[in-house]
Amino acid sequence: MSKKAKIITFSVIGVILACVIVLVAIEGFSGRKYTIKNNTDKNITNIRLVLELAEEETELQELYDGPLNAGSKVSGSFKTEDFDLDAGDLGIYLTFEGGETMFLFDGYFEGRFDGKINMEFYQEEGTYRLKSTASSGLFGSTENTGLDESVIVFSDALDDWDYIDGGVIDFEDWDDEDDYDDDYDYLDFEDDDEE
Numbered sequence: 001m002s003k004k005a006k007i008i009t010f011s012v013i014g015v016i017l018a019c020v021i022v023l024v025a026i027e028g029f030s031g032r033k034y035t036i037k038n039n040t041d042k043n044i045t046n047i048r049l050v051l052e053l054a055e056e057e058t059e060l061q062e063l064y065d066g067p068l069n070a071g072s073k074v075s076g077s078f079k080t081e082d083f084d085l086d087a088g089d090l091g092i093y094l095t096f097e098g099g100e101t102m103f104l105f106d107g108y109f110e111g112r113f114d115g116k117i118n119m120e121f122y123q124e125e126g127t128y129r130l131k132s133t134a135s136s137g138l139f140g141s142t143e144n145t146g147l148d149e150s151v152i153v154f155s156d157a158l159d160d161w162d163y164i165d166g167g168v169i170d171f172e173d174w175d176d177e178d179d180y181d182d183d184y185d186y187l188d189f190e191d192d193d194e195e
Contacts, residue, residue: 032077032078032079032080032114032115032116033075033076033077033078033116033117034049034063034064034075034076034077034078034116034117034118034119035073035074035075035116035117035118035119036049036064036068036073036074036075036119036120036121037072037073037119037120037121038068038069038070038071038072038073038121039071039120039121039122039123040070040121040122040123040128041070041123042070042096042097042128042158043067043068043069043070043096043097044067044068044069044094044095044096044097044121045067045095045096045097045099046065046066046067046093046094046095046101047064047065047066047067047068047092047093047094047095048062048064048065048092048093048094049062049063049064049065049090049091049092049117049119050062050063050090050091050092050093051063051078051081051088051089051090051091051109051113052088052089052090052091052105053083053086053087053088054086054087054088054089054105054108055086055087059091060081060088061078061079061081063076063078063117064076068121080112080113080114081109081112081113081114082111082112082113083109083110083111083112083113084111084112087108087109087110088107088108088109088110088113089105089106089107089108089109090105090106090107090109090117090132090134090147091103091104091105092104092105092106096128096154096158098158099157099158099159100159102159102160102161104130104152104161106132106147106150106152107132107134107145107146107147107150108145108146108147109134109144109145109146109147110144110145110146111144112144113134113136113144113145114136115134115135115136115137115140115145116134116135116136116140117132117133117134117147118132118133118134119131119132119133120132127153127154127156128153128154128158129151129152129153129154129164130151130152130154130161131149131150131151131152132147132149132150132152133147133148133149133150134147135147135148150163151163151164152164
């Protein structure tokens with residue numbers, strides 16, 4: 001191998017190593033952060049965001065607790081959380097100005113989470129909505145979070161909510177439990193007691 005070929009080879013190896021170091025550094029600095037944006041015309045009196053164990057409803061750590069005015073955003077960091085034994089979720093205690101406090105939950109966290117959480121309140125088709133994403137790793141994987149652009153829509157009174165899947169949910173159809181059951185009579189759930 002000639003001297004020129006050796007210089008080129010070592011230069012390429014050096015550039016590749018430098019790129020790997022930069023990518024690892026970017027991943028390390030970009031993780032364990034949350035951002036909540038309120039891109040609506042409605043003030044949020046209080047929003048409390050927690051990571052919790054889904055089954056036990058045990059809070060593991062609080063990410064944010066405070067108001068979020070219309071047109072503003074908050075961001076911060078949190079410590080790495082391990083959901084080794086039990087899966088977790090993102091618990092959201094939310095009060096719109098003039099409304100009642102709601103409890104929402106989103107995502108399905110498994111294993112170690114040290115990624116990013118992005119939440120955005122916005123208005124579309126005359127409704128208030130919340131879009132959330134939780135991802136980890138350099139390329140934003142949602143494999144261990146189950147939270148890939150989830151959309152929640154709120155009732156007109158801003159005191160109720162549900163996930164949206166392909167259309168606006170009509171809360172007036174669910175005035176009571178019987179109406180809700182009637183809407184889902186076509187679903188056939190297996191009886192857990194039957195073998």
